[in-house]
Amino acid sequence: MPERDEIRSEERSNGTVSPRDPALQDTWSRFPALAGITRKTLSLPMIYYVYVLWSESAKKTYIGSCADPDKRLADHNAGRSRWTKTFRPWKRIWLEECLDKKHALKREKYLKSGWGRQWLKKQIT
Numbered sequence: 001m002p003e004r005d006e007i008r009s010e011e012r013s014n015g016t017v018s019p020r021d022p023a024l025q026d027t028w029s030r031f032p033a034l035a036g037i038t039r040k041t042l043s044l045p046m047i048y049y050v051y052v053l054w055s056e057s058a059k060k061t062y063i064g065s066c067a068d069p070d071k072r073l074a075d076h077n078a079g080r081s082r083w084t085k086t087f088r089p090w091k092r093i094w095l096e097e098c099l100d101k102k103h104a105l106k107r108e109k110y111l112k113s114g115w116g117r118q119w120l121k122k123q124i125t
Contacts, residue, residue, distance in 0.1 A: 048104035052094035055087035063111045065104040
């Protein structure tokens, strides 16, 4: 069995270096220089998103925030949210990026207010 250093040097020479942790495989394939580096290790805040969903069947909007908007939309459409499961299917009509959770929750609260809904309606139409 080859030694650990031999494996690493062989991987480096043929350009197929990949992280040992399967969770990092996707990140590694897109950004090889960033393998194993996460926002947490760099002390960067987690990016959060504020989104607006539209239900064509019920003619309703839903405003929320999360760290992974694609996964969250799939959750809404799969019925894993108490309020939104009745009005499926949902499609995303608005998405905003926020620096951290605090700012995302503040923006979500604004968009749920009367002035926020009015502003959002002007932006979408």
